[in-house]
Amino acid sequence: MTPATYNDIDANSIPSYQLDGVTIKAIAGELEVNGTRVPGAVTGLSTDPAYLDMSFSSDQQIAIDVPDGYTALVYVYAGSAVISDSDYQLSEGKIARLSREGRLLLTASSDTKLLLMTGKPIGEPIAHRGPFVMNTMDEIHQAIRDYSEGTLV
Numbered sequence: 001m002t003p004a005t006y007n008d009i010d011a012n013s014i015p016s017y018q019l020d021g022v023t024i025k026a027i028a029g030e031l032e033v034n035g036t037r038v039p040g041a042v043t044g045l046s047t048d049p050a051y052l053d054m055s056f057s058s059d060q061q062i063a064i065d066v067p068d069g070y071t072a073l074v075y076v077y078a079g080s081a082v083i084s085d086s087d088y089q090l091s092e093g094k095i096a097r098l099s100r101e102g103r104l105l106l107t108a109s110s111d112t113k114l115l116l117m118t119g120k121p122i123g124e125p126i127a128h129r130g131p132f133v134m135n136t137m138d139e140i141h142q143a144i145r146d147y148s149e150g151t152l153v
Helices: 137-149
Strands: 016-019 022-028 030-033 036-039 050-056 060-066 071-078 080-083 088-091 095-099 102-108 113-119 127-129 132-134
Touching (some): 022 036, 030 050, 071 080, 071 102, 127 137
Antiparallel strands (some): 022 050, 050 113, 071 095
């Protein structure tokens, strides 16, 4: 029940990095990629999210240090990638949810583009309906009533 926040981030303020044939736009958080610290535009949020948009110009393997206990998502929106320690193939339009500790190895083909998202699990139940995400359906119904009455804060 924390208040909603909004950050307007101009595309020009998103840092971009070139690492070993991979272009990384660091939208949020901070991760280490191939031994290089990659800080993003947005930091300091309670779930410590990281959000990287990665473009591969050649076949590459990269190593990303994911904080212990964090959840990682990999979404391939062009090309293909392999989660190297399991040989799990991700083709265009596919997403993998990983509970990781330590290093995530990704092997991607040339012209692959993917999103890597990590974050600290909140450890709470989740209920959702439409744009509302709460802990219980009763809270969802209350949020819908508040929205309908114009009192949603």
